[in-house]
Protein backbone atom coordinates (compact mmCIF):
# COMPACT_ATOMS: atom_id res chain seq x y z
CA UNK A 1 0.00 0.00 0.00
CA UNK A 2 2.91 2.37 0.76
CA UNK A 3 4.09 2.21 -2.83
CA UNK A 4 0.57 2.95 -4.05
CA UNK A 5 -0.09 5.85 -1.67
CA UNK A 6 -1.29 8.92 -3.53
CA UNK A 7 1.22 11.72 -4.20
CA UNK A 8 0.64 13.81 -2.26
CA UNK A 9 -0.92 11.84 0.58
CA UNK A 10 -3.07 13.76 3.02
CA UNK A 11 -2.35 12.37 6.52
CA UNK A 12 -4.97 13.30 9.10
CA UNK A 13 -2.72 14.45 11.97
CA UNK A 14 -3.90 12.83 15.24
CA UNK A 15 -7.01 12.09 13.14
CA UNK A 16 -9.20 14.94 11.92
CA UNK A 17 -8.19 16.82 15.04
CA UNK A 18 -9.47 20.22 13.91
CA UNK A 19 -12.99 18.83 14.29
CA UNK A 20 -12.75 16.01 16.85
CA UNK A 21 -10.60 15.35 19.93
CA UNK A 22 -7.06 14.42 18.85
CA UNK A 23 -5.90 10.79 18.94
CA UNK A 24 -9.36 9.39 19.70
CA UNK A 25 -11.44 6.86 17.78
CA UNK A 26 -13.87 9.70 16.98
CA UNK A 27 -11.06 11.65 15.35
CA UNK A 28 -9.85 8.66 13.31
CA UNK A 29 -13.38 7.73 12.24
CA UNK A 30 -14.04 11.31 11.15
CA UNK A 31 -10.88 11.21 9.04
CA UNK A 32 -12.16 8.02 7.43
CA UNK A 33 -15.58 9.60 6.76
CA UNK A 34 -13.83 12.59 5.19
CA UNK A 35 -12.01 10.24 2.79
CA UNK A 36 -8.57 10.88 4.17
CA UNK A 37 -6.31 8.21 2.69
CA UNK A 38 -4.16 8.13 5.83
CA UNK A 39 -4.01 9.05 9.50
CA UNK A 40 -1.17 9.77 11.90
CA UNK A 41 -1.24 8.85 15.59
CA UNK A 42 1.09 8.92 18.60
CA UNK A 43 1.84 5.63 20.38
CA UNK A 44 3.15 5.33 23.96
CA UNK A 45 3.37 2.70 26.70
CA UNK A 46 1.35 2.65 29.91
CA UNK A 47 3.20 1.58 33.07
CA UNK A 48 1.81 -1.94 32.65
CA UNK A 49 3.11 -2.19 29.09
CA UNK A 50 -0.01 -1.54 27.00
CA UNK A 51 0.30 0.54 23.83
CA UNK A 52 -1.96 3.58 24.07
CA UNK A 53 -2.55 6.47 21.70
CA UNK A 54 -1.89 9.94 23.09
CA UNK A 55 0.42 12.77 22.07
CA UNK A 56 1.67 14.42 25.26
CA UNK A 57 3.83 12.80 27.92
CA UNK A 58 1.07 13.64 30.41
CA UNK A 59 -2.70 13.32 30.25
CA UNK A 60 -3.21 16.86 31.55
CA UNK A 61 -3.92 18.82 28.35
CA UNK A 62 -6.29 16.45 26.59
CA UNK A 63 -8.15 14.68 29.43
CA UNK A 64 -9.79 15.38 32.79
CA UNK A 65 -6.90 13.70 34.64
CA UNK A 66 -3.33 14.54 35.59
CA UNK A 67 -0.10 12.56 35.50
CA UNK A 68 2.51 11.01 33.25
CA UNK A 69 1.19 8.43 30.78
CA UNK A 70 4.17 6.12 31.37
CA UNK A 71 3.46 6.03 35.13
CA UNK A 72 -0.23 5.15 34.81
CA UNK A 73 -1.74 1.69 34.27
CA UNK A 74 -4.08 1.11 31.36
CA UNK A 75 -7.10 0.85 33.66
CA UNK A 76 -6.47 4.36 35.05
CA UNK A 77 -5.88 5.80 31.59
CA UNK A 78 -9.12 4.23 30.35
CA UNK A 79 -11.13 5.92 33.11
CA UNK A 80 -10.24 9.35 31.78
CA UNK A 81 -12.42 11.48 29.55
CA UNK A 82 -10.41 12.38 26.45
CA UNK A 83 -13.27 14.15 24.69
CA UNK A 84 -14.87 16.83 26.89
CA UNK A 85 -11.96 19.27 26.84
CA UNK A 86 -12.37 19.47 23.07
CA UNK A 87 -16.18 19.69 23.08
CA UNK A 88 -18.82 18.46 25.54
CA UNK A 89 -20.43 16.48 22.72
CA UNK A 90 -17.41 14.16 22.84
CA UNK A 91 -17.81 13.45 26.58
CA UNK A 92 -16.82 9.86 27.34
CA UNK A 93 -14.39 9.50 24.46
CA UNK A 94 -11.44 7.49 25.75
CA UNK A 95 -7.71 7.30 25.22
CA UNK A 96 -7.64 4.41 22.72
CA UNK A 97 -5.31 1.46 22.72
CA UNK A 98 -3.42 0.82 19.49
CA UNK A 99 -5.27 -2.48 19.26
CA UNK A 100 -8.61 -0.66 19.27
CA UNK A 101 -7.46 1.69 16.52
CA UNK A 102 -6.26 -1.24 14.42
CA UNK A 103 -9.56 -3.07 14.98
CA UNK A 104 -11.63 0.02 14.13
CA UNK A 105 -9.89 1.57 11.13
CA UNK A 106 -6.95 -0.76 10.42
CA UNK A 107 -6.82 -1.71 6.75
CA UNK A 108 -9.46 0.92 5.87
CA UNK A 109 -6.87 3.67 5.65
CA UNK A 110 -3.10 3.86 5.88
CA UNK A 111 -1.78 4.48 9.39
CA UNK A 112 1.42 6.33 10.31
CA UNK A 113 2.22 5.14 13.82
CA UNK A 114 4.58 7.61 15.47
CA UNK A 115 6.66 5.76 18.06
CA UNK A 116 6.81 8.43 20.77
CA UNK A 117 8.93 6.90 23.52
CA UNK A 118 10.84 10.17 23.78
CA UNK A 119 10.77 10.21 27.60
CA UNK A 120 11.76 6.52 27.88
CA UNK A 121 13.80 5.78 24.73
CA UNK A 122 14.89 2.30 25.86
CA UNK A 123 11.42 0.98 26.64
CA UNK A 124 9.74 -1.86 24.74
CA UNK A 125 7.40 0.39 22.74
CA UNK A 126 9.02 -0.23 19.30
CA UNK A 127 8.83 -4.01 19.77
CA UNK A 128 5.25 -3.88 21.09
CA UNK A 129 4.03 -1.65 18.27
CA UNK A 130 5.71 -3.88 15.70
CA UNK A 131 4.25 -6.97 17.37
CA UNK A 132 0.73 -5.54 17.14
CA UNK A 133 1.19 -4.72 13.46
CA UNK A 134 2.30 -8.31 12.87
CA UNK A 135 -0.55 -9.77 14.94
CA UNK A 136 -3.15 -7.75 13.01
CA UNK A 137 -1.48 -8.47 9.64
CA UNK A 138 -1.20 -4.76 8.85
CA UNK A 139 2.36 -4.74 7.50
CA UNK A 140 1.16 -3.31 4.18
CA UNK A 141 -1.17 -0.75 5.75
CA UNK A 142 1.11 1.08 8.17
CA UNK A 143 4.37 2.95 8.41
CA UNK A 144 6.39 3.91 11.47
CA UNK A 145 7.80 7.33 12.23
CA UNK A 146 9.88 8.69 15.07
CA UNK A 147 12.39 11.38 15.93
CA UNK A 148 14.48 8.47 17.33
CA UNK A 149 16.28 6.46 14.65
CA UNK A 150 16.92 3.78 17.23
CA UNK A 151 13.22 3.22 17.83
CA UNK A 152 12.65 2.86 14.09
CA UNK A 153 15.46 0.33 13.76
CA UNK A 154 14.11 -1.69 16.69
CA UNK A 155 10.61 -1.86 15.17
CA UNK A 156 12.19 -2.69 11.80
CA UNK A 157 13.76 -5.84 13.25
CA UNK A 158 10.32 -7.31 13.95
CA UNK A 159 8.53 -6.20 10.75
CA UNK A 160 11.21 -5.36 8.19
CA UNK A 161 8.78 -4.65 5.35
CA UNK A 162 7.04 -1.79 7.16
CA UNK A 163 8.31 1.56 5.79
CA UNK A 164 10.07 3.97 8.12
CA UNK A 165 9.77 7.75 8.26
CA UNK A 166 12.48 9.67 10.09
CA UNK A 167 11.05 12.75 11.78
CA UNK A 168 13.28 15.83 11.78
CA UNK A 169 12.92 18.56 14.39
CA UNK A 170 12.58 22.12 13.11
CA UNK A 171 15.68 24.16 12.24
CA UNK A 172 19.21 23.37 13.35
CA UNK A 173 18.08 20.62 15.73
CA UNK A 174 16.77 18.60 12.78
CA UNK A 175 19.81 19.25 10.57
CA UNK A 176 21.35 15.82 11.09
CA UNK A 177 18.11 13.98 10.29
CA UNK A 178 17.73 16.02 7.09
CA UNK A 179 21.38 15.65 6.10
CA UNK A 180 23.04 13.37 3.56
CA UNK A 181 24.31 11.31 6.48
CA UNK A 182 20.97 9.52 6.61
CA UNK A 183 21.07 8.59 2.93
CA UNK A 184 22.49 5.12 3.52
CA UNK A 185 20.04 4.26 6.29
CA UNK A 186 16.87 2.24 5.73
CA UNK A 187 14.37 5.14 6.01
CA UNK A 188 11.95 5.33 3.12
CA UNK A 189 10.72 8.82 4.02
CA UNK A 190 11.91 11.98 5.72
CA UNK A 191 9.36 13.86 7.81
CA UNK A 192 10.63 17.45 8.16
CA UNK A 193 8.88 20.37 9.82
CA UNK A 194 7.15 22.46 7.19
CA UNK A 195 9.35 25.56 7.49
CA UNK A 196 12.40 23.45 6.53
CA UNK A 197 10.88 22.19 3.26
CA UNK A 198 12.28 23.64 0.03
CA UNK A 199 12.20 22.39 -3.57
CA UNK A 200 15.89 21.51 -3.17
CA UNK A 201 15.19 19.36 -0.11
CA UNK A 202 12.40 17.54 -1.94
CA UNK A 203 14.65 16.92 -4.97
CA UNK A 204 17.49 15.70 -2.77
CA UNK A 205 15.34 13.08 -1.05
CA UNK A 206 13.65 12.09 -4.30
CA UNK A 207 17.09 11.44 -5.78
CA UNK A 208 17.60 8.77 -3.10
CA UNK A 209 14.10 7.38 -3.71
CA UNK A 210 12.68 8.70 -0.47
CA UNK A 211 9.38 10.40 0.04
CA UNK A 212 9.00 13.72 1.86
CA UNK A 213 6.06 14.01 4.28
CA UNK A 214 5.90 17.29 6.15
CA UNK A 215 4.23 18.37 9.39
CA UNK A 216 1.98 20.20 10.30
CA UNK A 217 0.29 22.05 7.45
CA UNK A 218 -3.02 23.86 7.91
CA UNK A 219 -2.49 27.02 5.85
CA UNK A 220 -3.99 26.83 2.33
CA UNK A 221 -1.30 29.00 0.72
CA UNK A 222 1.43 26.77 2.10
CA UNK A 223 -0.48 23.67 1.00
CA UNK A 224 -0.70 25.00 -2.57
CA UNK A 225 3.01 25.79 -2.63
CA UNK A 226 3.96 22.35 -1.31
CA UNK A 227 1.68 20.63 -3.83
CA UNK A 228 3.32 22.62 -6.63
CA UNK A 229 6.75 21.64 -5.38
CA UNK A 230 5.85 17.95 -5.56
CA UNK A 231 5.60 17.16 -1.85
CA UNK A 232 4.75 13.49 -1.21
CA UNK A 233 2.58 14.04 1.84
CA UNK A 234 1.41 16.51 4.44
CA UNK A 235 0.21 16.01 7.99
CA UNK A 236 -2.79 18.25 8.55
CA UNK A 237 -5.38 18.72 11.29
CA UNK A 238 -8.15 19.19 8.71
CA UNK A 239 -7.99 16.51 6.01
CA UNK A 240 -11.28 17.51 4.35
CA UNK A 241 -9.99 21.05 3.85
CA UNK A 242 -6.61 19.82 2.57
CA UNK A 243 -8.33 17.48 0.09
CA UNK A 244 -10.39 20.42 -1.19
CA UNK A 245 -7.26 22.56 -1.67
CA UNK A 246 -5.54 19.63 -3.39
CA UNK A 247 -8.44 19.12 -5.80
CA UNK A 248 -8.44 22.84 -6.63
CA UNK A 249 -4.65 22.81 -7.15
CA UNK A 250 -4.88 19.88 -9.54
CA UNK A 251 -7.74 21.41 -11.56
CA UNK A 252 -5.98 24.80 -11.80
CA UNK A 253 -2.99 23.05 -13.43
CA UNK A 254 -5.02 21.43 -16.21
Ligand code: G3P
Nearest residue numbers: 013040042114145215235
Ligand atom coordinates in the same frame (compact mmCIF):
# COMPACT_ATOMS: atom_id res chain seq x y z
O1 G3P B 1 4.24 13.00 12.56
C1 G3P B 1 4.11 14.38 12.38
C2 G3P B 1 3.89 15.05 13.70
O2 G3P B 1 2.88 14.40 14.40
C3 G3P B 1 5.12 15.11 14.54
O3 G3P B 1 4.97 15.97 15.60
O4 G3P B 1 4.50 16.55 17.92
O5 G3P B 1 2.61 16.44 16.31
O6 G3P B 1 3.72 14.35 17.06
P1 G3P B 1 3.90 15.80 16.76
Ligand code: MG
Nearest residue numbers: 040041042114
Ligand atom coordinates in the same frame (compact mmCIF):
# COMPACT_ATOMS: atom_id res chain seq x y z
MG1 MG C 1 2.73 12.83 16.00
